[in-house]
Amino acid sequence: MKCSDYQKLISDRMDGTLSPAGQKKLEAHLKTCQACHFYEEELKGIEAEIRKLPAVEPENLAVLEGELRERLIRAEAESRIHKHKSWGMKLAPAWAAGVFLVIAVLYLLVFNRPAERDQGLDLASLMSFEDSYLTLTQTLNSDESLNEIYNEEILNNIFEEAKYLNLEELVNTEDYQEQIINNNSDINLLIENNGLSEGL
Amino acid sequence: MIKKILVITLIGLSLTFFLAGQKASGQEPRGQMQQGNLRRNLVTLRALRMTQVLELTEQQTAVIFPELNRAEKEKAELQRQLAMEIRNLRQKIDSGKSTDEEFEAGVQKIRELRHNIQAREQAFEDFLFSRLTPVQKARYIIFSLEFNRVLMERAQRLRQAGQKIK
Numbered sequence: 001m002k003c004s005d006y007q008k009l010i011s012d013r014m015d016g017t018l019s020p021a022g023q024k025k026l027e028a029h030l031k032t033c034q035a036c037h038f039y040e041e042e043l044k045g046i047e048a049e050i051r052k053l054p055a056v057e058p059e060n061l062a063v064l065e066g067e068l069r070e071r072l073i074r075a076e077a078e079s080r081i082h083k084h085k086s087w088g089m090k091l092a093p094a095w096a097a098g099v100f101l102v103i104a105v106l107y108l109l110v111f112n113r114p115a116e117r118d119q120g121l122d123l124a125s126l127m128s129f130e131d132s133y134l135t136l137t138q139t140l141n142s143d144e145s146l147n148e149i150y151n152e153e154i155l156n157n158i159f160e161e162a163k164y165l166n167l168e169e170l171v172n173t174e175d176y177q178e179q180i181i182n183n184n185s186d187i188n189l190l191i192e193n194n195g196l197s198e199g200l
Numbered sequence: 201m202i203k204k205i206l207v208i209t210l211i212g213l214s215l216t217f218f219l220a221g222q223k224a225s226g227q228e229p230r231g232q233m234q235q236g237n238l239r240r241n242l243v244t245l246r247a248l249r250m251t252q253v254l255e256l257t258e259q260q261t262a263v264i265f266p267e268l269n270r271a272e273k274e275k276a277e278l279q280r281q282l283a284m285e286i287r288n289l290r291q292k293i294d295s296g297k298s299t300d301e302e303f304e305a306g307v308q309k310i311r312e313l314r315h316n317i318q319a320r321e322q323a324f325e326d327f328l329f330s331r332l333t334p335v336q337k338a339r340y341i342i343f344s345l346e347f348n349r350v351l352m353e354r355a356q357r358l359r360q361a362g363q364k365i366k
Contacts, residue, residue: 017350020252125348127341129246130275130321132348133239137283139355140238146358147238153354154241161248170244 001029003036010040014047019157021164049106068100239279243272246347253343254336264331271324275317282313 009026012018018026030037075092125131140146162170247268256264289306292298298306329337
């Protein structure tokens with residue numbers, strides 16, 4: 001595996017979706033790779049900064065964007081007046097644009113962040129696999145595309161675990177192979193029909 | 201030896217679902233077939249992860265996995281019936297043609313199935329806890345919560361993404 005693969009695992013771990021097998025592999029790699037270790041520290045730092053931000057509503061984002069645009073325009077106007085001033089002042093619009101970009105990216109990260117742990121999920125139901133399964137089937141209910149993509153993710157996890165545990169014979173059975181072929185052709189068809197992305 | 205038990209149990213479980221799927225393929229809608237595959241894969245993944253998290257001994261694996269297999273076969277069938285009854289109930293509401301008695305019968309059937317599923321799950325958990333050490337029991341509870349939470353969050357994320365695309 002390359003460092004870029006491990007960096008994906010780091011991201012999965014922060015999302016709470018990394019398997020125990022993946023965890024062990026990643027831990028082993030982090031002990032020896034300083035670049036990936038720094039990468040993880042950097043991500044943790046960004047996440048910590050994001051967590052410090054107040055809760056954001058979409059309308060607040062629009063207000064923030066408006067304010068930043070105003071500041072940008074003001075900065076541009078000032079820079080025109082004070083052209084003779086220092087390089088720092090000349091670069092004000094670039095600075096403002098940079099700040100705007102950084103804040104926009106941070107806010108996007110906040111919006112795209114997975115839901116807070118257990119938020120909106122009933123703890124008692126979560127303790128029961130059968131209750132969770134029933135809710136899961138009702139959530140995915142009657143949507144073939146969601147079922148296919150979800151199943152594909154689970155299959156990938158099984159292959160990863162089986163490989164880690166040296167249980168390849170488990171996934172070499174006729175049924176699994178058939179499922180993979182069916183699932184792949186179904187997913188290709190769904191992507192063609194609906195423009196759905198496999199990367200979900 | 202643990203690996204051998206695992207492989208035999210999980211392949212046995214797959215085969216049961218596979219045969220049940222082939223038997224039902226002519227009678228059940230495609231969605232039901234998909235959910236059969238999904239359930240089997242979820243149960244397999246859960247068993248694989250559980251083995252690692254609990255660090256089961258060979259002796260524990262030898263007694264727990266056959267029981268897990270038995271419980272799963274029964275619960276899968278009950279869940280299949282429950283999904284069918286829920287679908288029927290939806291159709292009854294949508295059609296607006298059903299009588300009170302028909303609604304009552306549908307509701308009773310669903311309550312009964314749900315109760316049976318919970319009872320079977322509880323029975324397996326009692327069996328499991330009688331074979332685990334206190335640390336393993338604690339790990340099992342946390343593992344279950346985490347596993348189920350990730351399943352639900354993935355489904356919710358996928359559904360939200362699907363809605364955005366539509």
